[in-house]
Amino acid sequence: MINQIDIASFGSFQGLEWKKTVRDSGKSVKLFQRLNILYGRNYSGKTTLSRIFRALETRKLPLNYIGSSFTVTGEKGAVTDADLLTHNYDVRVYNRDFVTDNLSFLVNQEIGGVIKTFAIVGEQNKEIDDAIAAIEAKLGSVEGKAGLRFDLEAKKRERDRTKTAHSTALSGLEQKLRSHAAEKIKKNPLYRVPVYTIDHIKRDIDSTSKPGFSALTPEEQASKLTLLKQEALPDIEGTLAIILKLESLKATAEPLLSKAITPTKAIEELLKDSALQLWVKQGIGHHRDKRNTCAFCRQDLPHDIWQVLDEHFSKESGDLETALDAAIASVTDEIKSVAGLNTFTGAQFYADERTAFEASSKALSEALGVYEKDLEFLKKSLETRKNNLFQLVILKPPSHDAKEIEKHVQDINALIVTSNGKTRTLEKDKAAAIDALRLADVFEFADAITYDNEVARIATLKTGADTAGTAHTDAEKEIRDAEAEVQNLRAKQKDERKGAERVNSLLNNFFGHDGIKLEARDGADKATVKFEITRNGKAAYNLSEGECSLIAFCYFIAKLEDPESKGKELIIYIDDPISSLDGNHIFFMFSLIESLIAKPIKNADGSNAYRYKQLFISTHNLDFLKYLKRLSIPKKKLPAGEGKTKSTDDHEHFMIERNGASSNILLMPSYLKDYITEFHYLFHQIYKCKDQAAAADSHEPFFGFGNNLRKFLEAFLFFKYPYHDDRNDAFERIKKFFGEEEDTAVALINRLNNEFSHLEAVPDRGFKPVEIPEIAKVANYVLDKIYAADKVQYNALLKSIGEPERVG
Known part of the structure; x- marks a missing residue:
């Protein structure tokens, strides 16, 4: 199903942001449901909105909508204006463009317009049926837990599991690589690499894995770190030369x-004593030519x-x-x-x-x-x-x-x-040192995370994922081939004449038009069929707008049974199908939609099956809107705890309004959504005033009580007393219903009925507070009188406003 639409630019819609616009009074965002009713006046943007759905169906933008931008979000993913060729939603739209594309004769009756033919399944052929049944049995289903579709689901789970396992392992490793590259290498001023990505670290790891690479020793690392701090030195002059002598x-x-x-x-004595000899020799230098006395002993020297x-x-x-x-x-x-x-x-x-x-x-x-x-x-x-x-x-x-x-x-x-x-070569050597230190860092990191083992594991997971993916693709192809064969077999049963007969059946059964028909006639080549509108057996021209609307919508309903639509979970959008129709035809249009689209089909177990995946109906007509409130409302299951489930209504009401040049989508106000007629609304407003304490929470019904009471009694008493003697006496019906004997109460009713609903005669009344106890008293009196007069009618009125029946 489709949940919401954001429209940046499409026709009269500009800048529509669903989550900011479609909210209830509690500011909770509301989404499209299974059944969606949309109301908007003429030129508010209803048809423009339908064209977005029509673009999903035709997979192209309508003419003159170039530059549009929108996003349709649903359970099968988001679809933008650029994704129209690839989405997976099956949409069928009835709007003005559908009529133009398929029934151009109705638009241009005088210049050769045509009506496109379509076929629905014709008479059964047992041989073909048996072949289709055999293929369908082979295809099986997920629910039946057998066949190709069930096997495909298992292969899909295995594909997803292996793909997830591979993706998780790969992303885990790459996250480690990115983190180290960014935090440990890129941010390290030592390595001087302003740009260092996962690709760089992978290349460095590959370099450390090549033959010839050896990790740096602590001493080598210290030496290279020292080199990075080294500034250029002056040349050493000369060389070392040593001559040994x-x-x-x-x-x-x-x-x-x-x-x-x-x-x-x-x-x-001297020869025998070398020390003495040395002493004597040294003494000669101190005594010769200087003295004749020994400087040591003071004795005279021998001559x-x-x-x-x-x-x-x-x-x-x-x-x-x-x-x-x-x-x-x-x-x-x-x-x-x-x-x-x-x-x-x-x-x-x-x-x-x-x-x-x-x-x-x-x-x-x-x-x-x-x-x-x-x-x-x-x-x-x-x-x-x-x-x-x-x-x-x-x-x-x-x-x-x-x-x-x-x-x-x-x-x-x-x-x-x-x-x-x-x-x-210092700068070059420094660069080489930086590279060596970085590679040493990367080598240690790769070793710490067992990079080679992890790469091998991821490669194994990739092989498994590829194998599972291929198995899933092959299974999908086998199913597509089988489904194509079913389509080919069913094409042999297609009967275009049946399409025209179905349109005529709808025209006759729902609208009583047996004079106008859609005839299937042989083409000029006798091999093809063409559709032609006839009146009493002759080609019909100058059709009224109402007749064109009836034929076009019956054509649309019948076309939902063609092979391209039948059996699919369709999202159906019907845009204002009651153009130029009178009241009777509007009701019959509602009946057609209810009987053939909205009304559920009972399953064997008593549960409901619906003929649509999602249904949208838009209108500008309040009478048609009133009928649409009677459509069968789908239910959806909600968890209720302890393995149980509960159901709730699966529908919503919206309003399309236009302010100036821009259209918008809002939730439908309660006065349009909750009340079938104004009569029910007026009764509800009076009922709200029966308890004077309610004025503390909601005072609006009390301020409007006079007008509401007057209008309600006029309608209620008119149907109660369609004729009275004095037509100029509006008070006569009140006296008839409430009785002549209760003059005080009747007078009070008349006072509220007139004085509180008019300020012209008593302008000061608008400057005084509302008399709450008096209003509550009158409200209870009127309600009690209606209950006493007709309990069945009174309880029916209570039921129409969602209140429990009154007993006693």
């Missing part, structure tokens, strides 16, 4: 250490001390000592130079090269330490020989590795080249 120093020292010398006349000592310390030993001093000085210089061989620092290098440089620098320092120890040993050996010139010293082989030192030098020089090169 130990070998040349050793070549100089070895002859000195191994040269043997002897004194001219040795002093045995031949210098000759004895010169014979012991010969010129040869002096030359050796001098050579040793020179060698020691050279070795000392080399030792001093070792500390300054590596002048580079880690701060000159970029992060990655700094670590390697510091490692190589440390290794170089350790190797140079060994080299320095070899120099120290050489120096010590030279000093040992100098301190004991007459004793030879043997050198041991050096411990340092010159090749190792050279390797460290080359490594440092290579790092200098690399670091200098990084200045030119």
Whole structure:
């Protein structure tokens, strides 16, 4: 069914928003029901509204409605003006456009208008019936739990289940990917990616799955983070060059250490005591040519001390000592130079090269330490020989590795080249570091959510959903093919002449028109049939508007039985079918709608079956509206708790009104909806005044009591006393009904009947409060008198306004 219509622009409807407009007094939104009655004056927009439904039927907009915009919302989804070709509602509309499209002869009787033929199912053919029955049995039904339709429902459930499972799993994974991409990558200033979507993170995950990718170690991550903070460094000037002199120093020292010398006349005590010999040698420099007294013991030196000592310390030993001093000085210089061989620092290098440089620098320092120890040993050996010139010293082989030192030098020089090169590639290296860190992040995330396993699971679910979807599609096709075969078989039973006969039957049975008929005549080719309107067997022209309306509507009703409509759950819209009809025909039109559309069919179990899915009827005629209130009202079931159900009326009344150039849809006011006639309305207003306490909640009936009482008594007493002697005495009927003996009550009635319903003679009456107790008293008096006079009529009046019958 269709629930509501929102119309942005369509003819006289502009900016209609259903939920803002169609509300009851409690401001609750009301929707279309199964049966819908719409009332509107001429030119209010009734036909315009019907054209929206007609557009659903024809699946195209009417002429001159280009640029229209509307949305029809119902149980089969919403349909906009752009969806007319694809919706699933079966709609049939009777309106002016239906007549123009199908019965153009009625519109243009003098210029060759035609009446389109249609067929309904003709005489039964047992062979075809059996074939149709076999196919229908094969098709089965959901309710019968058998056949292709039942199997299709199961396949549909399986398709929906597998589709939902796949969709849920896929959306769950994609939500995780979107969340990580947006919150952890895009918003992280480290990665510098202003745009990073689910597609980007999927590509990154694919990159981490390729051969050759390895996750970053914590140390590597730390190194790349450090690189990102690194600013460009100046180039490192020069290279490291280390020339080791130990070998040349050793070549100089070895002859000195191994040269043997002897004194001219040795002093045995000195030869035996090298320390003493050194002490004496050092003392010579302090005493020669300076004093003749020993600076240590203060004793006079022997007169031949210098000759004895010169014979012991010969010129040869002096030359050796001098050579040793020179060698020691050279070795000392080399030792001093070792500390300054590596002048580079880690701060000159970029992060990655700094670590390697510091490692190589440390290794170089350790190797140079060994080299320095070899120099120290050489120096010590030279000093040992100098301190004991007459004793030879043997050198041991050096411990340092010159090749190792050279390797460290080359490594440092290579790092200098690399670091200098990084200045030119720093930005590129930073970009690569960012990519590596982002991929490391994505890799950890994918591992945490078991991405590969989830993708495999979703692929399996997709295969299952595709399989179930294919099975459902194949089942649908099989059903469509079977239904098409049924249509083909039924087409063989179609009889267009039966369509004309059905129209004539409706014209005759419901309207008594046996003179005007719709004849099915052979076409010029004898193979086709055409419809023609006849009067007394001859082609009819100059049909009245009323006759055109009767023929058109009977044609519409009969066409509901054609193969394209019969058996379908139809949404039927009937727009003002009583144009140019008199009172009798209006009633018969109502009877036709009630009998063939609205009246339910009884099922075997006593429940009602309806011949329509939803019914809309619009009119401008108040008499027809009065009849429409008598239509069979469909019921709908509502839950009542504990597995039980209750039913309620499934109908609603609406009003279409036009303010200026714009039409609107509203709920029908109660004065039109609830009362069949004004007479019933007036009785209800008087009944409301029987209890004076009711004035506290609703005072309107009390203010209008005088007018309402006067009009009600005029109508009631006219039918009670259609003739009275003095036609100029309106009070005569009141006295006849209420009795001459009750003068006081009758006078009070007459006062209220006249004074309270007129202000012209007593204008001050409009400036005084209403006398509530007096009104209630009169209301009860009148009602009691009617009850006493005719209990059956009184209770019928109560029933018409929804009040319980009066007893006693």
